[in-house]
Amino acid sequence: MTSKVEKMALPVGVTLDRFIKKNQGSFQFASGELSQLLRDIALAGKIINREVNKAGLVDITGALGTSNVQGENQQKLDVIADIRFIRALKNGGEVCAIITEEEDEIIYTGNDDAKYVVAIDPLDGSSNIDVNVSIGTIFSIYTRVTPRGTRATKEDFLQGGRKQVAAGYILYGSSTILVYTTGHGVNGFTYENSLGEFFLSHPNIKSPEDGKIYSVNEGNFDDFYDYTQRYIMSCRKKRMSGRYIGSLIADFHRNMLKGGIYLYPPTPSHPQGKLRLLYECYPMAFLAEQAGAKAIDCESDILDVTPISFHQRNSIYVGAPKMIQELELFFKERAKYIIKEARFEKIED
Numbered sequence: 001m002t003s004k005v006e007k008m009a010l011p012v013g014v015t016l017d018r019f020i021k022k023n024q025g026s027f028q029f030a031s032g033e034l035s036q037l038l039r040d041i042a043l044a045g046k047i048i049n050r051e052v053n054k055a056g057l058v059d060i061t062g063a064l065g066t067s068n069v070q071g072e073n074q075q076k077l078d079v080i081a082d083i084r085f086i087r088a089l090k091n092g093g094e095v096c097a098i099i100t101e102e103e104d105e106i107i108y109t110g111n112d113d114a115k116y117v118v119a120i121d122p123l124d125g126s127s128n129i130d131v132n133v134s135i136g137t138i139f140s141i142y143t144r145v146t147p148r149g150t151r152a153t154k155e156d157f158l159q160g161g162r163k164q165v166a167a168g169y170i171l172y173g174s175s176t177i178l179v180y181t182t183g184h185g186v187n188g189f190t191y192e193n194s195l196g197e198f199f200l201s202h203p204n205i206k207s208p209e210d211g212k213i214y215s216v217n218e219g220n221f222d223d224f225y226d227y228t229q230r231y232i233m234s235c236r237k238k239r240m241s242g243r244y245i246g247s248l249i250a251d252f253h254r255n256m257l258k259g260g261i262y263l264y265p266p267t268p269s270h271p272q273g274k275l276r277l278l279y280e281c282y283p284m285a286f287l288a289e290q291a292g293a294k295a296i297d298c299e300s301d302i303l304d305v306t307p308i309s310f311h312q313r314n315s316i317y318v319g320a321p322k323m324i325q326e327l328e329l330f331f332k333e334r335a336k337y338i339i340k341e342a343r344f345e346k347i348e349d
């Protein structure tokens with residue numbers, strides 16, 4: 001029987017550092033650099049967590065009055081998270097260049113000898129900052145293709161989703177959790193404030209096969225294409241739960257744990273949807289695949305979409321495998337419809 005004293009001194013669990021160290025051998029060509037980079041990201045996450053937690057106390061909420069490269073209003077925390085993250089990666093020394101949602105061009109860290117490049121969304125769900133709703137940070141890591149010691153180039157970032165060596169997110173929610181994959185499953189680490197450490201809390205995360213949650217901005221329903229509308233109507237008919245936080249990371253995290261589908265479909269005015277391929281869709285798709293879920297657009301797996309530019313957008317449907325399978329039936333209907341239309345046009349000629 002466990003004594004009272006023993007109970008008071010129960011083990012605290014596996015820290016992120018220990019977990020990374022223990023699993024370092026499973027990385028291809030492991031040399032410790034990726035491990036160090038993951039630790040640097042965790043440090044940035046801790047710092048941003050601190051900023052996020054005091055958002056209501058000091059005057060750092062609200063719009064800064066400037067715009068980012070996509071012409072959207074930047075929130076102060078967007079900018080703070082961007083600065084913090086870049087600084088942590090620069091000081092860590094394992095990254096030679098960074099692409100961030102908040103800046104137009106490549107940011108060089110001054111570490112041309114470093115092996116990795118990183119694409120980040122420093123603050124995801126920024127419209128939720130001022131209202132105490134969950135927000136996050138997303139990252140995606142590649143081994144550079146250009147030789148070490150030279151300046152990184154566009155090619156280092158535009159390798160395609162399947163070349164990611166690691167991807168993950170930090171969700172600042174009811175607790176702060178860091179979730180990542182290096183291609184060997186997905187693991188989640190919850191932040192323990194008093195110790196200042198992330199502890200393994202969600203080992204080997206697997207998406208349920210099927211689910212009952214659908215997450216989409218239904219305010220855009222009238223703009224969706226007919227096949228998307230019919231899919232959403234089928235969800236309603238089945239009395240599934242509609243859950244939409246408006247922070248991709250938070251919606252994705254919940255759906256991966258509970259079973260659900262997240263949709264950001266294209267519309268005639270936004271044929272590529274809204275989300276960004278390099279630092280939103282690719283990392284989500286890598287994590288989804290590793291957790292046994294699936295991420296697609298109307299044409300292909302997200303990981304097979306060809307990258308053309310740093311800030312390109314892509315539509316995305318990501319969720320439990322059975323739900324995606326069902327959605328694909330609606331896509332097939334659409335294909336038939338398009339073929340019929342083409343035939344009709346031919347007869348008309």
Ligand code: AHG
Nearest residue numbers: 121123124125126127217246247248
């Ligand atoms: P960001 O805050 O990095 O610009 O991302 C916001 C994204 C994503 O997090 C969220 O799911 C989506 O925008 C919400 O868009 P709508 O308001 O159009 O639904």
Ligand code: MN
Nearest residue numbers: 121123124125
């Ligand atoms: Mn985002």
Ligand code: MN
Nearest residue numbers: 101121123124
């Ligand atoms: Mn953002």
